[in-house]
Amino acid sequence: MSIPPQIGRGVPRADAHAKVTGAARYSAEHRPTGAVHAVLVCSRVPSGRITGIDASRALVSEGVLAVLSHLNLPRVAAQPRLIPSLAGTTAHGQSFFPMQDERIHYAGQPVAMVVADTLERAEHAAELVGVDYAEEPWTTTVDQGRDRAYEAEHIFGGFVPGRTDRGDVEAGLAEAETVLESTHRFAANHHNAIEPSAATAVWEDSKLTLYDTTQGPTATRLTVAELLGVPPSNVRVVSEFVGGSFGGKAMIWAHPTLAAMAAQHVRAPVTLALTRAQTFSNTGHREEQEHTLTLGARSDGTLTAIRYRKLSPTSHFDDWAEPSLGPAAQLYACPNFEGVYDLVRANTMTPTFMRAPGEGTGAFVIETAMDELAHELGLDPLELRLRNHADTDPETGNPWSSKGLRECYARGAELFGWHSRDPRPVQGARREGDWLLGTGMASAVYPVYSVMNPQRARARVYADGRAVVETGCSDIGTGAATVMGQVAAEALGMQSEAVTVHYGDTELPNTVAAVGSAGAGAVSAAVHTAARKLRDQLVAQALADQGSPLYGADPDEIEVRSGRMSLRGSPGTGEAYGEMLGRNMTFDAEAVGSWQPPGRDSGYGTATFGAQFAEVAVDPGLGLVRVRRMTGVFAPGRVLNRRTAHSQLMGGMLWGLGQALLEATHMEPNQGRWANPSLGEYLVPVNADTPDVQVEMLEVEDRVVNPLGVKGVGEIGQVGAAAAIANALFHATGRRFRDLPITIESVMAPA
């Protein structure tokens, strides 16, 4: 199938101009008349109850309009229940809403909210609110709760079983000639999108407009409406510009509802923006975790058994763990697998999705273990992976809807120069002054999630020859808005420059939240369906119009180019959409398209695959690691825009660099709270940390996942990147790094 000309083009971002001029308005930057500010006061203790709130000093502070707490905030209308936003319904981030009673479940939990006429007055008064606590014992780390761990029945909002078995792991281990066991520890992580979550709430009579930082405007609408006890149709959510998310804005947390409640209370529009520190305890996190993996293999490298246990803390209200076992279960043709999620109840909020949720940690474990196995067996790491390649989905035996992993390995190896690699993993085998050099590789896999409800879009053509396409989805920096225009243009037979996109508003046709790398697939399916319907409608109108040169023609013989319908092979016979509309005294024409997703049981394994390569330089004397270059080759189905997809994959790979070497939120066990909730102390890659990144996309045809065969690029770039870096470190130093992040002190420590 040839790649159509509008889809795939590297057209510049639709919103680039607004973003480089400063015209783009984010959620805390809407200024309705009379708007005031709310600031949260958050618990400093991790467990216990509030014994008193003294609002007297805050209330007399200049400009203060209200101090709200469990003492005077209305009760929410429904007990929230966690449901992942991919389900397309309410998306409570946790089964808990704060400021409803005196109970403290975790440090950083909102306990009061101050509303004042200016931001600095609200911030100042928030410091004057006195809160007394009766503290109770707490658990906040794996080590504190290890003895009370339990096997989860389900995790991930009920979507993933706590235990997975296939084949017979004991028999597989008995068959093995080599058995490797390794334990890996991961620090907790926070998303740290540069825009902290914020909401601006405006009531007009009984109607609420919320400007919200969200991956899913509809998810915000349904969640806030349920908590407030108002009809969803009375809540409009606008999210045109969202300053990054990475999962932190995938679920709906308390602050948009609190902003709406505050606005109701003071009878004025309210902006509630979390501070950077508050985002660490109000928008979820990737949990601390410990993984134990046992691999059994024959001497030729064939895997005979995989046993995998993960242990991690969750909240008191939900059984949440990111599904880290996926890559080990899906990457290789191993007949015997056992995976278990163990949980510890802890005084934290419910953990949540964070880019490559589960796949990021899980791929690190299986892919560093495969590197270790290759070394033990004297095999090239890439060759070991080829020997265990899964030709069908090992979890179900189903065929893959599309794969392309072998091609990714081959192309990546060629680009990176893998085959000329010196295989010796010896400290100093390759050296430049004090720098030891090493290279490593890893596989990448990320599931293609099926969305669960109809995806809608509206397409409209105007008589002047321009078109508009609309969906409710937000663009969190992915390029969703840009590809909407391209997909619509392709189906309408127009240039994407002639298509304007409207998005990020619940008043537009509904699409699911842009989560789980499923956004591009869902939105492109909806837009394609709507635009194709409109094209067919306009062609049918021309064929039935006695004034049209195409009157009476066969619809199968019509083609549309640059908005002009004509007879195939006779381009002179035809007319533009606009000419026909104008002749009929019509200003525009539109169609709403609805795409019904195929559902979960397609009979195929659906996943995106890729191959990662990295080169590092290590100075063991100083503990320094520099990633010199990274190569990633991915097979994401069809690519809608080469430029924005490249940026997504590159960003994902550099997230892998951060995961490998920098990112950690440290829990202070004696205080029960995060010790480093700031961008000064939670380290993320800066410009000087990041090498140039080589990214290639191999398009594979997929006729199962959605009409255009789009598998998504949001997360696959991160999966395996940290493993490739850690494997390169092994190659450089001869030492195995099993915990993330790999810190300076661990690199310095003698072997």
Add this chain to the structure above:
Amino acid sequence: MTPPQEGRTGLAGLAGHTVPRQATAAERDRGEIGPEPADVLLTVNGTVHRVRLEPRVSLLDALRERLDVTGPKKGCNQGACGACTVWVDGHRVLACLTLAVACEGREVTTVEGLADGDELHPMQEAFVDNDALQCGYCTPGQLMSAVALMKEGHHRDDAEIAEWMSGNICRCAAYPNIRRAIRQVRDSGGRAEQEGES
């Protein structure tokens, strides 16, 4: 004269308009501003604004909350992320760590002041051309640093560019594309340098 209002104000400094009384330099030297709100004249992108501020208000909050100049972004409010980068008298500063009252009599330039009318600054063009942005929230700060870096002469090679752009975090990690955009402007003849000085 209408008494000054707390909050947003209109343009105040155009020719022929009355300039309201403000604290003199001598009064300021004696510490005679605050703690109560005071009138401050802020020159932002060439326009003079009269704004009533408490002395504790940062330049960032004055721009965003009082003047509705929301190009400068609040990412951390503690000088770690660089999203609030603006120029004061042509030098890049972190607006979240700068007091607004300290900027009286100085030229404040934000991302809104980069373009020449409808014509984008070459660095803005280069950011679009090279997809040097994704979510866009750090972009105003990246641009203000990138144009300043040209003027500072910190653009000899990629390592130097990377070092001098490392005060601006891009969580989407568009860094290689940001470097490419800067190289494009550098290699196209330094038009940005001249404009950076204006």
